Amino acid sequence: MGHQMSWKRILVDGQERIQLEGSISEHTDFRSLIEVASDSLALDLAHVDQINSCGVREWINFVNALRELGKNLEMHRCSPAIVRQLNMISNFRGDGKVQSVLAPYFCDACDNEMTQIVDLAGIESPPEIAETLPCPNCGEDMEFDDLVDSYLGFLGR
Amino acid sequence: MNVDMDTIVKKPEAAPVLGASGIVFVNGSANQLPNLPRVLRRVVGKVELRGSMAEVRDSNSSELVAVNFDSLTAKERDGLIRDFAFGPGRPTLLLLSEGHARDYLSRLFANHTLTNMLVVNNRNVDICDFLVTIRKILKQDIFGLEKYFVWGTKTHRLLLTSSTQRGDVLDTIEAYCHDLNIPRRLRNLVVSVADEFVTNALYNAPVDEQGGPRHASLPRTEEVTLAEGEVIEVKLCCDGWRFGIATSDPFGTLTPELLLDYLAKCFTKEDYQPDESKGGAGLGFYHIFESLSHFIVNIAPGKRTELIGLLDVSGSYRTFAQAGKSFNLFTGE
Ligand SMILES: [Zn+2]
Numbered sequence: 155m156g157h158q159m160s161w162k163r164i165l166v167d168g169q170e171r172i173q174l175e176g177s178i179s180e181h182t183d184f185r186s187l188i189e190v191a192s193d194s195l196a197l198d199l200a201h202v203d204q205i206n207s208c209g210v211r212e213w214i215n216f217v218n219a220l221r222e223l224g225k226n227l228e229m230h231r232c233s234p235a236i237v238r239q240l241n242m243i244s245n246f247r248g249d250g251k252v253q254s255v256l257a258p259y260f261c262d263a264c265d266n267e268m269t270q271i272v273d274l275a276g277i278e279s280p281p282e283i284a285e286t287l288p289c290p291n292c293g294e295d296m297e298f299d300d301l302v303d304s305y306l307g308f309l310g311r
Numbered sequence: 312m313n314v315d316m317d318t319i320v321k322k323p324e325a326a327p328v329l330g331a332s333g334i335v336f337v338n339g340s341a342n343q344l345p346n347l348p349r350v351l352r353r354v355v356g357k358v359e360l361r362g363s364m365a366e367v368r369d370s371n372s373s374e375l376v377a378v379n380f381d382s383l384t385a386k387e388r389d390g391l392i393r394d395f396a397f398g399p400g401r402p403t404l405l406l407l408s409e410g411h412a413r414d415y416l417s418r419l420f421a422n423h424t425l426t427n428m429l430v431v432n433n434r435n436v437d438i439c440d441f442l443v444t445i446r447k448i449l450k451q452d453i454f455g456l457e458k459y460f461v462w463g464t465k466t467h468r469l470l471l472t473s474s475t476q477r478g479d480v481l482d483t484i485e486a487y488c489h490d491l492n493i494p495r496r497l498r499n500l501v502v503s504v505a506d507e508f509v510t511n512a513l514y515n516a517p518v519d520e521q522g523g524p525r526h527a528s529l530p531r532t533e534e535v536t537l538a539e540g541e542v543i544e545v546k547l548c549c550d551g552w553r554f555g556i557a558t559s560d561p562f563g564t565l566t567p568e569l570l571l572d573y574l575a576k577c578f579t580k581e582d583y584q585p586d587e588s589k590g591g592a593g594l595g596f597y598h599i600f601e602s603l604s605h606f607i608v609n610i611a612p613g614k615r616t617e618l619i620g621l622l623d624v625s626g627s628y629r630t631f632a633q634a635g636k637s638f639n640l641f642t643g644e
Contacts, residue, residue, distance in 0.1 A: 179506075180531035203499060204499055204502070206503055206598065207594040207595040207597070208510070208531050208595075210583070210598075211594070214583060215585055234496065235499065242597070242598075242601060244581070244582050245582035245583060246583075258628070260494060260628065260629070262626075265492070265494065267494065267495055297627065297629060299627050299628045299629045300628060300629055300632060301629065301632050301633065
């Protein structure tokens, strides 16, 4: 089981973000995050590796609470686990703005796994996701490890 | 050894599974699964071929109607959902689909029509899964993860009686998947399914002597322990191509109607509204369904519920995500 969620402050291009790490589950308490948010909250979600159904419930309550308090939410570097929920649960992001996601790649030749950032800030239409990338490990092609047509499907809603 | 000469020379029965009632197979006019009728005749006996759903209404004699869903027109698909619930005594429906049934799942679950769906790959169904499904539809021994794996595949067993053991069980499953070199994203799916299975068995399944829920209203952070003699069994199995996980609880409280209603609600894609008074089992089943290649539910009412999950681990996450899904819901003894 992925370890329970923790968070820390990071600085990216002069912007303070809160980086979450671990699993979002029934044990996740978002109250401290709501407290640190002033008028807005920028989350880095690259290291959220799992969310179970109880975690979805906690997360929805969290984004709903931010909305009620009038606090803006920015979601940066959403991990594949977060993107999966964005596609499965129509109101997962609440009023949050998804600024970027991580696209997963898998190398069939050497089992290497990695992610590539896809920027979504200010875009008009969903960007193209590269189907393949050279594997930094063995030089073979790595394949995009999800469905190209639907990975960014949540943007259309 | 006593040798029965009749047995030596006797011709084997050519209708080994379904016997005289046979199976009605709706394959549409395009005949998209050309080899399947021949294969079915060999393994299930009598196969009545139909070109459209309209022809099925005359087939009241059959216990089982298999439908190649992808071969139906949009109008026929709507008709199937609207009309198939013939009422009591209707034949069991088995949908075969490469994935085109997905947009219809909400309605198929909502009217309780869909209890059996098998994926079609490369214009064929997995004949082992097909035979297991038919046997189980006929209520022949519905329980057991082992039925979905070839003989010789090793099954591992874990037992738990309290929510305090849940973390250890999930860590053990993750470590086992890691040892099998299952890619990380697929490993995460296995562990998340195990998490939902075990949570369901510990919190939603247990009932008191009057049949009332024992733990369902408790927060999932609250520790729960089963009564003496009550055990949840977790089984793991992997043949290299697919990974299997099963949990079995000694309660049998999940009802087919409740499960199908949960799934129907989730597939409507309406906004999810957390309900503080309930444990969120509905969302849990949606997560399970979406995280598996094949989800099987076996229920002996009041006695036992077994949840089985099969995941294609033959390739990457993408291989899993590209394929359609199978689903079965059986009730029996
Ligand atoms: Zn490589």
